[in-house]
Amino acid sequence: MALTRKSPTIQDVARHAGVSTATVSRALSMPERVSQATRERIAVAVTATGYTLNQAARSLRRQRAGTIVMAMPNAGNPYYSTILDAVLAEAGHRGYGVLVSNRVQGDPTIWLRDYFLSSRADGLLLFDITLDVSGMRRFMEERGNLPIVVVCDEIIEPGFNLVTSDNREATGRAVQHLVDLGHQHIGLVAGPTIHDYPNERTLGFRQALARHGLAMREDWIIAGDHSIGSGYQAGSQFVALDERPSAVVCANDEMALGFISSVQQAGLHCPRDVSVVGFDDIDMAQYVSPALTTMRQKRAELATISTSALIDIVEGVRDPAKPVRIILRCDLIARASTAPPKGAAVRPAREFRF
Amino acid sequence: MALTRKSPTIQDVARHAGVSTATVSRALSMPERVSQATRERIAVAVTATGYTLNQAARSLRRQRAGTIVMAMPNAGNPYYSTILDAVLAEAGHRGYGVLVSNRVQGDPTIWLRDYFLSSRADGLLLFDITLDVSGMRRFMEERGNLPIVVVCDEIIEPGFNLVTSDNREATGRAVQHLVDLGHQHIGLVAGPTIHDYPNERTLGFRQALARHGLAMREDWIIAGDHSIGSGYQAGSQFVALDERPSAVVCANDEMALGFISSVQQAGLHCPRDVSVVGFDDIDMAQYVSPALTTMRQKRAELATISTSALIDIVEGVRDPAKPVRIILRCDLIARASTAPPKGAAVRPAREFRF
DNA sequence: TGGCTGCATGTAATCGATTGCATGGAGGCG
DNA sequence: CGCCTCCATGCAATCGATTACATGCAGCCA
Numbered sequence: 095m096a097l098t099r100k101s102p103t104i105q106d107v108a109r110h111a112g113v114s115t116a117t118v119s120r121a122l123s124m125p126e127r128v129s130q131a132t133r134e135r136i137a138v139a140v141t142a143t144g145y146t147l148n149q150a151a152r153s154l155r156r157q158r159a160g161t162i163v164m165a166m167p168n169a170g171n172p173y174y175s176t177i178l179d180a181v182l183a184e185a186g187h188r189g190y191g192v193l194v195s196n197r198v199q200g201d202p203t204i205w206l207r208d209y210f211l212s213s214r215a216d217g218l219l220l221f222d223i224t225l226d227v228s229g230m231r232r233f234m235e236e237r238g239n240l241p242i243v244v245v246c247d248e249i250i251e252p253g254f255n256l257v258t259s260d261n262r263e264a265t266g267r268a269v270q271h272l273v274d275l276g277h278q279h280i281g282l283v284a285g286p287t288i289h290d291y292p293n294e295r296t297l298g299f300r301q302a303l304a305r306h307g308l309a310m311r312e313d314w315i316i317a318g319d320h321s322i323g324s325g326y327q328a329g330s331q332f333v334a335l336d337e338r339p340s341a342v343v344c345a346n347d348e349m350a351l352g353f354i355s356s357v358q359q360a361g362l363h364c365p366r367d368v369s370v371v372g373f374d375d376i377d378m379a380q381y382v383s384p385a386l387t388t389m390r391q392k393r394a395e396l397a398t399i400s401t402s403a404l405i406d407i408v409e410g411v412r413d414p415a416k417p418v419r420i421i422l423r424c425d426l427i428a429r430a431s432t433a434p435p436k437g438a439a440v441r442p443a444r445e446f447r448f
Numbered sequence: 449m450a451l452t453r454k455s456p457t458i459q460d461v462a463r464h465a466g467v468s469t470a471t472v473s474r475a476l477s478m479p480e481r482v483s484q485a486t487r488e489r490i491a492v493a494v495t496a497t498g499y500t501l502n503q504a505a506r507s508l509r510r511q512r513a514g515t516i517v518m519a520m521p522n523a524g525n526p527y528y529s530t531i532l533d534a535v536l537a538e539a540g541h542r543g544y545g546v547l548v549s550n551r552v553q554g555d556p557t558i559w560l561r562d563y564f565l566s567s568r569a570d571g572l573l574l575f576d577i578t579l580d581v582s583g584m585r586r587f588m589e590e591r592g593n594l595p596i597v598v599v600c601d602e603i604i605e606p607g608f609n610l611v612t613s614d615n616r617e618a619t620g621r622a623v624q625h626l627v628d629l630g631h632q633h634i635g636l637v638a639g640p641t642i643h644d645y646p647n648e649r650t651l652g653f654r655q656a657l658a659r660h661g662l663a664m665r666e667d668w669i670i671a672g673d674h675s676i677g678s679g680y681q682a683g684s685q686f687v688a689l690d691e692r693p694s695a696v697v698c699a700n701d702e703m704a705l706g707f708i709s710s711v712q713q714a715g716l717h718c719p720r721d722v723s724v725v726g727f728d729d730i731d732m733a734q735y736v737s738p739a740l741t742t743m744r745q746k747r748a749e750l751a752t753i754s755t756s757a758l759i760d761i762v763e764g765v766r767d768p769a770k771p772v773r774i775i776l777r778c779d780l781i782a783r784a785s786t787a788p789p790k791g792a793a794v795r796p797a798r799e800f801r802f
Numbered sequence: 803t804g805g806c807t808g809c810a811t812g813t814a815a816t817c818g819a820t821t822g823c824a825t826g827g828a829g830g831c832g
Numbered sequence: 833c834g835c836c837t838c839c840a841t842g843c844a845a846t847c848g849a850t851t852a853c854a855t856g857c858a859g860c861c862a
Contacts, residue, residue: 101565103848114812119850129810146561149568150513151848153504154817161547161568170533172526172731179524182550191568193515194548196536207500211455213818214503214515214545322735355735377526381676381709382736457818468842473820483840505818508847567848 102143111139122147159216161191162404163209166221169196171320173348173376173393174221177245180397181219188405190216197222216408217241219400241407243418245400247285248294255407255418257400264389264424265298266305268343268371271387271426273306276434277341277369281314283328283353285345295345295373314339318349325349329356332368340435341369347376347388354384354431365433375427384430392422456497465493476501513570515545516758517563520575523550525674527700527730527747528575531599534751535573542759544570551576570762571595573754595761597772599754601639602648609761609772611754618743618778619652620659622697622725625741625780627660630788631695631723635668637682637707639699649699649727668693672703679703683710686722694789695723701730701742708736708785719787729781738784746776 108115113132121128121136128136139145153159164181166174178194185192193215195208209215220242231253243255272280280303284296292300296315303310316331318324325348332338332353344350350372354364364370364384372379372388379386399420406412462469467486475482475490482490493499507513518535520528532548539546547569549562563569574596585607597609626634634657638650646654650669657664670685672678679702686692686707698704704726708718718724718738726733729744753774760766 101567104850105848115849116813116851117811120811123850127810132810146565148508148848149566150504150507151817152850154502154508154819155848155850157817159504164548168533169536170529170731172529175524175526175529178532178548179522179550182523182548186550191547191549191563193545194518194532194536195545196533196540209545211500212503213455322731326735351732352735355737355739358737377524377676378705378732381680381706383709383712385709458820459818469819470821470843471841474841477820481840486840502818505847506820508849509818509820511847 101148102145103148104145106143107136107139107145110143111135153213157213158408159213160189161193161215162217162219162401162408163193163195163215164219164221165195165197167197169194171348172378173320173346173374176377176393177221177397180394181401184398184401185405188402190405217243217404219404220244221246241404243400243404243407245396248288252419253417255403257396257403257418257420257422259391259396259422259424261294261424262298262301264391265295265343265345265373266302267424267426268373268389269299269302269306271371271428272341272343272369272432273308275341275369275432277339278308278435279314279339279341280308281311281316281332281339281342283316283318283325283342283344283349285349286319287317293345299343311339314342318345320346320348322348322352325352326356327352329353329360333357333360333362338368341371341432343371343373345373347372347374347379347386350386350388350431351378351382354382354386365431366436369432369435371432373424379427380429387429387432388427389424390427391424395422455502456499457502458499460497461490461493461499464497465489507567511567512762513567514543515547515569516571516573516755516762517547517549517569518573518575519549519551521551522674523548525702526732527674527702527728530731530747531575531751534748535755538752538755539759542756544759571597571758573758574598575600595758597754597758597761599750602642607771609757611750611757611772611774611776613745613750613776613778615648615778616652616655618745619649619697619699619727620656621778621780622727622743623653623656623660625725625782626695626697626723626786627662629695629723629786631693632662633668633693633695633789634662635665635670635686635693635696637670637672637679637696637698637703639672639674639703641671647699653697665693668696672699674700674703676702676706679706680710681706683707683714687711687714687716692722695725695786697725697727699727701726701728701733701740704740704742704785705732705736708738708740719785720790723786723789725786727778733781734783741783741786742781743778744781745778749776 104115104118108118111118113136117128117132118136121133125133149160162185164178182192193209209218218241243257245257247258247261269280282296282299285293287293300310313335316328318328325344328349329352332342342353344353350370354370357368358364362368370386372386373391374393375388375390379388403412403418407414458469458472462472465472467490471482471486472490475487479487503514516539518532536546547563563572572595597611599611601612601615623634636650636653639647641647654664667689670682672682679698682703683706686696696707698707704724708724711722712718716722724740726740726742727745729742733740733742757766757772761768
């Protein structure tokens with residue numbers, strides 16, 4: 095193996111260009127402060143020596159890592175693919191690297207310690223919807239404000255920077271869609287609860303049923319964990335019910351796909367025997383059969399906006415006294431997995447309700 | 449907003465414990481070199497001060513970042529979800545952070561410069577199958593050996609550390625499976641080519657057809673780019689063919705799903721009208737209908753092995769003179785998307801082949 | 803011409819942890 | 833008892849870039 099030659103440093107460039115390291119440094123990060131001629135000589139020296147900046151040294155001196163952490167509960171979930179893509183794009187655009195971190199067991203503040211308290215990263219993009227924020231808050235109060243943006247499906251207590259979707263309302267609109275089709279019996283495949291508290295989508299579902307005067311049957315609310323497998327299991331539970339709803343709302347697309355797969359395998363037909371609405375509109379949703387009706391979440395926008403906001407905070411561009419609070423609207427994408435219930439002939443959308 | 453108090457440093461800990469910074473440093477990274485009593489005093493001081501190590505300073509001094517880069521062509525592809533998950537787990541386990549990087553346009557060596565030449569990272573896990581290696585090789589020769597492990601679908605020229613699947617053979621087995629079912633007319637939805645050179649899966653397909661003495665029709669080889677959308681388009685092209693093969697091999701699952709969706713929408717039925725084999729066995733594959741027959745790629749293993757190997761190289765554990773070269777076997781997972789061709793009644797698998 | 807302004811550049815301290823070398827003390831052995 | 837070894841610890845240089853402050857020079861105006 096060839097010997098790893100030592101990387102050229104700013105000293106080498108300075109020597110080569112016949113200037114001081116201070117000038118080289120300035121030429122690189124504040125070019126307008128250096129004369130045209132010197133700038134050019136330095137540019138030549140940089141290419142001649144093959145100089146690359148040592149980020150560790152810069153971080154140490156500047157007290158800034160040039161890196162953000164994207165923390166998620168489960169990187170294995172394809173839901174995050176689009177998000178990751180957009181986060182990378184925006185962060186790269188602004189000159190930041192992205193460290194990715196999966197859920198850590200135990201103390202949630204481990205992220206804080208491990209990454210940006212150790213000046214490995216400057217900010218945290220937090221996608222973990224099941225995180226206990228109280229521990230974090232205590233930690234933040236001890237340390238002063240830390241640049242964190244929560245990006246997720248849930249409305250977190252105020253004071254945090256938040257970029258999210260209108261999950262509660264959107265779930266209501268999903269129910270509305272089914273009601274408009276004539277459904278009176280609607281079930282839910284729910285996502286994980288947040289510390290024994292139902293999440294926003296579940297809440298939205300319950301409220302919508304109440305608003306429409308529809309019966310709420312607890313055995314029609316099936317617990318899932320957002321994975322395809324849990325949707326599949328929910329499907330089995332659904333099939334085994336004595337009395338089945340004519341439609342279900344699934345708290346995300348993956349569960350919806352698993353659910354449909356499961357009931358179809360059991361001999362039921364979607365949407366004839368059961369209409370299914372998903373949530374998120376993952377890439378796959380339009381390519382399965384039946385194509386999935388779903389609430390589209392603007393994942394790329396959520397990612398871009400939150401990343402940009404986080405970097406603004408890190409760079410002090412944004413007034414930290416005013417926390418970010420952005421809620422994007424989801425859109426219903428009606429596809430083939432929803433239809434009027436079996437019995438219904440023609441159904442005048444509104445008149446039949448209650 | 450609270451003032452961001454300055455982070456405690458090793459100096460603070462030293463003062464608090466009444467020892468020198470050298471001792472604190474040693475207590476933290478080589479505990480056996482410090483006496484029991486001092487170690488305990490330091491532990492107390494660490495919690496008392498709330499000390500966290502400054503990674504930038506450590507990196508600078510140690511000339512090691514404690515970070516690896518995972519570089520992929522397209523983070524938006526869910527294929528990488530499982531891989532990312534496993535990479536994070538293994539890297540975390542060994543105490544490394546993971547920087548994620550998407551394909552960069554232009555010069556491929558930008559990854560090298562941007563990340564680990566600038567001591568932002570110590571090694572590179574390279575998933576980009578369409579990368580031009582010649583530029584990289586030149587770069588590496590200039591600089592001495594750099595810790596890079598290529599993890600991908602392609603056999604790259606020797607000299608690189610490589611962890612991959614037996615793509616060529618596996619594609620052959622996919623063809624074998626179809627032949628065993630009685631198919632004589634087989635098409636391909638191909639992945640992207642590598643610098644005008646067909647990739648391993650395409651090669652494996654061609655070779656297998658030849659081995660079985662089957663006709664090779666160029667209009668039955670449809671180009672795709674591994675995205676669902678391109679599979680969908682390939683489906684449209686397929687439907688428009690004058691004469692259609694009775695089965696197709698798709699170079700990955702996503703294209704297979706898009707393909708099936710497309711032909712089903714056009715009124716064809718899978719597997720009755722066309723059998724489809726995918727590649728990878730992504731999570732979704734078993735939950736679509738028809739469930740997808742596919743070659744399972746051991747993605748998690750590939751990720752774990754390659755990450756571990758990379759870190760070994762970084763830490764000098766592994767002899768750099770012997771490049772890593774690990775090829776994992778893929779397994780056929782037969783599901784519902786493949787069946788005997790329409791005409792075939794009972795088909796004695798082998799006898800018909802000549 | 804003298805003094806002032808302002809620009810380009812240099813000098814040197816600094817960021818925080820690591821580590822080679824030095825030191826001092828305890829213990830062992832002849 | 834004297835010398836040698838070894839262990840625990842301290843001292844101080846070091847990693848490479850940044851930046852506050854100093855310097856020196858050119859240009860301008862009175």
